[in-house]
Amino acid sequence: GQQVMQIPQYQHVQEGEDFTTYCNSSTTLSNIQWYKQRPGGHPVFLIQLVKSGEVKKQKRLTFQFGEAKKNSSLHITATQTTDVGTYFCAGSSNSGYALNFGKGTSLLVTP
């Protein structure tokens, strides 16, 4: 079945440093979504990417979808303490309704 893998599992940065998390799927995805989960909270949607090679930006966050639609990345420029949380990618294929989540990358930002 479809598997979505994320690296790294943890990342600890100083405030102001950049951060990147990578997501890889074992199969071609129809779309990929990114979510953020704060400690003790529930996943909150950030963005969806659909097109091959797509790049989207939200302020300091840049999301990319690979040309083969099997990988994606999230890059945060100049991290802030408010960026703390776990970032999940989630992908779906054309064959099902399930959105399959990666294990997430937990980001810790120290001032």
Place this chain on the structure above:
Amino acid sequence: DTGVSQDPRHKITKRGQNVTFRCDPISEHNRLYWYRQTLGQGPEFLTYFQNEAQLEKSRLLSDRFSAERPKGSFSTLEIQRTEQGDSAMYLCASNSGMETGELFFGEGSRLTVL
């Protein structure tokens, strides 16, 4: 509050007991999903409803688990003969299937099986 609501928020039970969780999705959403999340893991897909029809179930879902959405509005997830391995956060999410596939998650129901 018009978000996804789940009840109860916390449930502690003894092994072998049955438990039921309820999810009320956002009112105009016809799609409803159940996920399970354990510490340090991402949400794991359990099952999906479109209106009252259960269209997909994870192969990992034991036959002790059953979900319903009888009128296409709220949904229940029942776990029979609970085991310690069932301890997790059970998350419900909904969406309308329009535009983005964004899932709106509830706060979750945390199950602890002793």
